[in-house]
Amino acid sequence: MIQEFKKVWxxxxxxxxxxxxxxxxxxxxHPDGTLTFQKTITVWSYLLAGSFVCLMIYVLxxxxxxxxxxxxxxxxxxxxxxxxxxxxxxxWLGAGLIVALIYPQFAGRYGTDVAISVLLYICLGLGLNVxxxxxxxxxLGYIAFYGVGAYTYAxxxxxxxxxxxxxxxxxxxxxxxxxxxxxxPTLRMRGDYLAIVTLGFGEIIRIILNNWxxxxxxxxxxxxxKPIGIFLPVFENGFTFEHFWMKKLQxxxxxxxxLAIVAALCVHRLNFSRVGRAWESIREDETAAELMGVNTFIxxxxxxxxxxxxxxxxxxxxxxxxxxxxxESFTFLESAMVLCMVVLGGMGSIPGIILGVAxxxxxxxxxxxxxxxxxxxxxxxxxxxxxxxxxxLIPAKRVGTRSEEKEG
Amino acid sequence: xxxxxxLELKNVHSGYGSIKALKGISLKVMPGEIVAxxxxxxxxxxxxxxxxCGIVKVEKGEVLYRGKVINKVPPEKLPTMGLxxxxxxxxxFPRLTxxxxxxxxxxxxxxxxQIMKDIQHSYEMFPILGERKSQKGGTxxxxxxxxxxxxxxxMTKPKVLLLDEPSLGLAPxxxxxxxxxxxxxxxxxxxxxxxxxxxxxxxxxxASRGYVVETGEITLEDEAPxxxxxxxxxxxxxxx
Numbered sequence: 001m002i003q004e005f006k007k008v009w010x011x012x013x014x015x016x017x018x019x020x021x022x023x024x025x026x027x028x029x030h031p032d033g034t035l036t037f038q039k040t041i042t043v044w045s046y047l048l049a050g051s052f053v054c055l056m057i058y059v060l061x062x063x064x065x066x067x068x069x070x071x072x073x074x075x076x077x078x079x080x081x082x083x084x085x086x087x088x089x090x091x092w093l094g095a096g097l098i099v100a101l102i103y104p105q106f107a108g109r110y111g112t113d114v115a116i117s118v119l120l121y122i123c124l125g126l127g128l129n130v131x132x133x134x135x136x137x138x139x140l141g142y143i144a145f146y147g148v149g150a151y152t153y154a155x156x157x158x159x160x161x162x163x164x165x166x167x168x169x170x171x172x173x174x175x176x177x178x179x180x181x182x183x184x185p186t187l188r189m190r191g192d193y194l195a196i197v198t199l200g201f202g203e204i205i206r207i208i209l210n211n212w213x214x215x216x217x218x219x220x221x222x223x224x225x226k227p228i229g230i231f232l233p234v235f236e237n238g239f240t241f242e243h244f245w246m247k248k249l250q251x252x253x254x255x256x257x258x259l260a261i262v263a264a265l266c267v268h269r270l271n272f273s274r275v276g277r278a279w280e281s282i283r284e285d286e287t288a289a290e291l292m293g294v295n296t297f298i299x300x301x302x303x304x305x306x307x308x309x310x311x312x313x314x315x316x317x318x319x320x321x322x323x324x325x326x327x328e329s330f331t332f333l334e335s336a337m338v339l340c341m342v343v344l345g346g347m348g349s350i351p352g353i354i355l356g357v358a359x360x361x362x363x364x365x366x367x368x369x370x371x372x373x374x375x376x377x378x379x380x381x382x383x384x385x386x387x388x389x390x391x392x393l394i395p396a397k398r399v400g401t402r403s404e405e406k407e408g
Numbered sequence: 409x410x411x412x413x414x415l416e417l418k419n420v421h422s423g424y425g426s427i428k429a430l431k432g433i434s435l436k437v438m439p440g441e442i443v444a445x446x447x448x449x450x451x452x453x454x455x456x457x458x459x460x461c462g463i464v465k466v467e468k469g470e471v472l473y474r475g476k477v478i479n480k481v482p483p484e485k486l487p488t489m490g491l492x493x494x495x496x497x498x499x500x501f502p503r504l505t506x507x508x509x510x511x512x513x514x515x516x517x518x519x520x521x522q523i524m525k526d527i528q529h530s531y532e533m534f535p536i537l538g539e540r541k542s543q544k545g546g547t548x549x550x551x552x553x554x555x556x557x558x559x560x561x562x563m564t565k566p567k568v569l570l571l572d573e574p575s576l577g578l579a580p581x582x583x584x585x586x587x588x589x590x591x592x593x594x595x596x597x598x599x600x601x602x603x604x605x606x607x608x609x610x611x612x613x614x615a616s617r618g619y620v621v622e623t624g625e626i627t628l629e630d631e632a633p634x635x636x637x638x639x640x641x642x643x644x645x646x647x648x
Binding site for chain 2: 290
């Protein structure tokens, strides 16, 4: 065991010293010009102790010294795995649905609020998954379509007084149009070039929202967007429908849940269809796909437009929930966030994306106390992920079980 | 009136930007033939196939398929017309399964039942693909990938099959197997085959006629046996 430790202590020490060097400017230099060491050393020693424990476990595991613990654990894990596989998928889905349905009854206002953003981001993540995970086009300006959807509802609602349910398809439609306008010239590019161009177009849309004072009220944003309204049957004085504004967050949660479920079903169906197969062939090898008779341009545009529609729908919900929209909500950082959720969860995998979104939205909320270190932890998580689970938390399963192929 | 050629190139020029790769290629492929194009690296063999398929645009001249000019036909339309290419380096879809790769070959077709039968037929033709049907394409060996690429192209039900360097990077015994399959496809299905090869010996043995391409031009055209016997060819391409 000492032998193994001798091998690793050198890079470990260098790494920790390097971390100290990086940490000090972050924590030790204050805006008023004073320099301190106290805080840096405290944080650093916590990290030192933590990583030392991890290192020891790693070394011991390598030498089989931990066999007495590792064996039972792996046996339990194996058992859990076999039972979980034995249960059919619908039980898992059903359980997940029940939890999702009763969740707002237990969670408070704050918890429901966080859950709503998780659901909206699931819709966004699934839409981006169509573009990035299935068709393989790196899109860095995705959030712009979310913005188009949100502004469509906000403008139509505040100017023309149109209701949410009329605006919802329109939001999707306008986002789709925006997607086609952006996609038509850009989709001739491949790979890195496409990423840069989409980044540019995403910023263009945001800057238009920011500067078109007459239409979007510029950086001040649009206030007073109405929440979702529904008609409920009322049985007093005979049978009539009465209009309700859904100001209650719990009710809104259910609509957002509905949106997320619809998005998941759509993406699932698309994935296992002829269109999904065409997208995947484009991701794998565009020229070969073309030679096999796939009209790559149309399918790429379709993927782009589909992604935009999901973003547009989520955007309308966003505007209805916030009851306020401003260009600040649609910055590049948001695009990067959604992309991180997709990559973290596992490209092309629906449960993976749901988990990725939940991790990246819910965890920062839970660990509010460590807010100033958020980006640090975020970066570290990404590095660790790429080392240990490069295909994402729940990698997409590809075992040739497209529905119509089972008999083959 | 003679028989109409399946595929004909008339003085075709094409290239990549300012680089002119083809400088007036003319060739004919008759129905049911196996024709080989041989030549050194960079002679324009693969560009010829890519130009036929429309991936590289024709700058001058005409490409005719069954008497129809197909210069402007987009590449994805060609499989529906019965013209399909097995590209150089296989280019199968590495993260899709063998089954899905085959399904993509039949992408333009909508006769699901017949597609399933054809997939079964591919498995009979290439038993190894049947064994690996749920495996990802990228995990197959080179020879298996080449078989998959050929099987995938056959799923389009081609009348003319363009094969680009099927022997690339394969062991001699596998190469022989691949060429046997090519001959079998030609004989059983009557598929016309245009074959591009660096391995001139093998290609000319399989083919009935051959063209020699040098720096974008056809320098020699003859029956395959006489090309094989030609001392110039033997010296330049067969290493004698």
